Amino acid sequence: MSIKFSEDHEWIEPQGDDLVVIGITDFAQEQLGDLVYVELPEVGDDCSKGENISVIESVKAASDLVAPVSGTIVEVNGRLEDEPELVTEDSMGEGWFIKVKLSSPKELDDLMDEASYKSFIEE
Amino acid sequence: MSVAKEINVTPLYQMHLDAGAKMVPFAGYEMPVSYPLGIKKEHTHAREKAGLFDVSHMGQIRLTGTNANKALEKLVPVDIIDLPLMKLRYALFTNESGGVMDDLMVTNLGEDGLFLVVNAACKDNDFEHLQKSIGDECKVEFIENLALLALQGPRAYEVLSEIEPSISEMTFMTAKQLKLNGIDCLITRSGYTGEDGFEISLPAESAQDFAKLLLQSKEVEWVGLGARDSLRLEAGLSLYGHELDNHHTPVESSLSWALSKVRRTGGARQGNYLGYDIVRSHLEKGVHSRIVGIQPEGKMPVRDGAVIEDELGNEVGLVTSGGFGPSVNRPVAIARLQQSCIEEGSKIFALVRDKKIAVEVVELPFVKHSYYRG
Secondary structure (H helix, E strand, C coil), rough: CCCCCCCCCCEECCCCCCCCEEEHHHHHHHHHCCEEEEEEECCCCCCCCCCCEEEEECCCEEEEEEECEEEEEECCCCCHHHCCCHHHHHHCCCCEEEEEEECCCCHHCCCCCCHHHHHHCCC | CCCCCCEECCCCCCHHHHCEEEEECCCCEEEHHHHHHHHHHHHHHHHHHHHECCCCCEEEEEECCCCHHHHHHHHHHCCCCCCCCCCCEEEEECCCCEEEEEEEEEEHHHHHCEEEEEEEEHHHHHHHHHHHCCCCCCEEECCEEEEEEEEEEHHHHHHHHHHHHHHHHHCCCCEEEEEECCCEEEECCCCCCCCCEEEEEHHHHHHHHHHHHHHHHCCECCCCHHHHHHHHHCCCCCCCCEEEECCCCCCCCCCHHCCCCHHCCCCCCCCCCHHHHHHHHHHHHHCCEEEEEEEEECCCHHHCEEEEEEEEEEEEEEEEEEECCCCCCCEEEEEEEEHHHHHCCCCCEEEEEEEEEEEEEEECCCCCCCCCCC
């Protein structure tokens, strides 16, 4: 299954076994400016779609990371705590935020594919 | 009266657009908050090399007439009469209750009068206040069609002296009227970043050419309002509307150092400014709360408006400015804090979202000032 995108500018990459990796898009990263701090959720926490699960602090302001899917957080990118600039440098790779075990895999169908996301940010 | 509020632009507006700046409305002006370099790198550039700031939105006011200095003393608790020729002094407009209406720089231009630089958001009020209070004692005028550029950082001197070698005579808080590249300028060795640097007031029509000339140097980069704020915060400098407002005296804003001795009780020209009685009582009896530096523990920024509590959960203060300091690489803040909590070792916390962040009262500034005093 291919990578998906949310209206809150997150990317969601399915990895099989109902596991997804979540991060923010390059567009989001550019809007935020230089990141200085990322507050990550705890491994084992449950999240439901639409819930604020993480805080991203840039030099300008604090923004929320909104869960694009529901499930259990199985891994967080601990490197971000010391190197928030990873998000700026490689938002779609090294700058990933969390891995989630989906509780309702069907939620993925509500997300955008790459082409739809591209036209969404051009609006 | 017009209802629609028009948005102004500075003479450098087109250059900001061409440089790829993110523009935001600020104090009625469309201003650059950052450039493609980004706030963090712009900040570092001003600390390490030379940052160029467009501050043309600020108000440039001239007072002329033989009694201008005496008249201005009625509105500021600062020594203006003995301000030497071509020197600057930091001053504050107080109101009747001793609160601060604005902070400003005053330069003595001799026969050309007093030159005032005031905050953009306050400039219309300031002008009205001056006109109403001392307009019959001296001539008060906005100097129109001027731009104001600030060149700040350890390389500022080098860059500017290549254009005009005579600036080598200038020390911190002095001024000079001269021709830079054939343009009539008023240049002061001052700024609001904590670094050595200059502010250059020049005709609007020459501003773009002069900015381009400065930007030809590889030491110079545009710096926007975002980094201007983090630079002044690290330098522990007050910002109107944050550390300074109508409801707090200079003493409560920890600006007692700006109250000239000669204007204080016992001085040759004591008092005789708005709010003197209250300011005097604050100086003599102390204040309930005042502005202090705050060092948050950990890496999470503590921002303006965060409440400060003591161990028992009592509200004891409020963060007036806060964010991330790129040069110190950690969060930094300034707060208005109850006097009883200012002692060393007092356990206090800032509330950020639902978390309590331990904070410590520290001496300002966070980054040492590097002014050139000769």
